[in-house]
Amino acid sequence: MFRSSLLTLSFLALATASLAFAQEAKKDEAKKDDGEWIQLFNGKNLDGWTPKIRYHELGENWNDTFRVEDGLLKVGYDKYDKFNETFGHLFYKESFSYYVLRVEYRFVGKQCEGGPGWAIRNSGAMIHGEKPETMTKDQDFPASIEVQLLGGNGKDPRTTANLCTPGTNVVMKGELITRHCTNSTSKTYHGEDWVTVEITVRGNQVIQHKIDGASVLTYNEPQLDERDAHAKDLIAKAGNKMLSGGTISLQSESHPVEFRKVELKKLAVE
Template sequence: MNLKNVRIKRKYEACIIMLAVLLFMGSCGSTKEDPADWQDLFNGKNLEGWTPKIYHHELGDNYANTFRVKDGTIEVNYDEYEQFNERYGHLFYKQPFSSFHLKFRYKFTQQWMEDAPVYTYRNSGVMFHSQDPKTILKEQDWPISVEYQMLADAEDGNPRPTGNMCSPGTEVIFEGEMDPRHCIESTSPTIPWNEWVEADLIVYGDSLVIHKVNGKTVLQYTKPQIGGEVANGFDPEMKKDGQLLNSGYIGLQAEGQGVIFKNIKIKDLSNKE
């Protein structure tokens, strides 16, 4: 099959997936949502059900109280650090999910570790379809996963959309083709760093993924799968390039920038595929 035919085939497959999901969503548009469908992932009191994994540290070591609970929120806070030292962290929920609708709110703080890479400034994210945190090695910097990336205004005059996609050790199909970029920008506006943002992540297994910001769809892509680069120090058995990601773990990110998460809820969509 020549390159032109491959591209046509990919675009056709993407259109079929999109059409199927849109038809489903349209058929359910008149159905009143039941609050009981939503599960709270965070109890507002402690980190029960969540486990940290920080680069250079063993699973479960919440170094310098990086992840903490304050006033009913989960904070990423660095006030007990002397140096960041590449301690990229993730706080994982206890169970994997396949098809789901995740909702959460976030806001950045003024805190940023100046020895962290410059790209981490007003930058965080939520990982999904991640490898089991028990398989992440002590000296592995990023989990093999897909990321709902959160950015905020850096006050430098440059646009910084939020709700982007980043792909440590993974790849996705965007606009009908495998996209080689590590991060794909959304269509969201640039949002001030100190504003609460409502984020939605809608995932249909290994088919369609939808990112929303403040209720508006800002990015869509399909077929999340293992591949690409960026993640380092992983067990080679965990990185089988080309393997579609149908499920995985959810993790809140900490990469040198202070951030607050709250109202973290999930709805299982397994019966909606």
């Protein structure tokens, strides 16, 4: 009986030690994944980024649209005669799935001549996007989830950190949302003040937009839109319409915009 009790105690001690070890290992792994902020924009140049501008080849930075000046990533149109619907995107080299993306942006100056009215003080950070290599030469936007970045006109309300869905759909409160854009609950940001937007992305589970630490929009199940011809081709190649990760890109939509920070923190996969 005494020997049996010793064996039982030894087993319990071993099991407790194993559990504690497993918990510590899990914590260490979480720390590894849920780590430090990675600076996607290094403040010096466009290393790690590739432009794709409509009607131009991948990698061609048409009219120096994307440039780094004074430590800022700038989207400018001073070398354009007219915009001519040359919507552009600057793609980061890696794809991501579970992460927090933080961007600090502001709109400056006047819109490029020929830009559409809706694009005044309008840009975006695209997430869960397709690779730029799969875009056609005349394609305007990558199939992606757009965190729409907007500025006010000085008098009218206009939210930012909205959602737009080029070639995609999402689910909100159990309902498939097929409209192109959905407004957030943010306040309006007029003038040229810096605005910080944070996007928490957990694969295909949930995406949340935040400003000043407060949630302004939440949705889940991002997916390619079967009604869109290009998205339909992507679905056929992937064998699945659901999006659990993808590229990150910044837009050029005809109004000058500046980014002073584009950083990312990886999250533990759940």
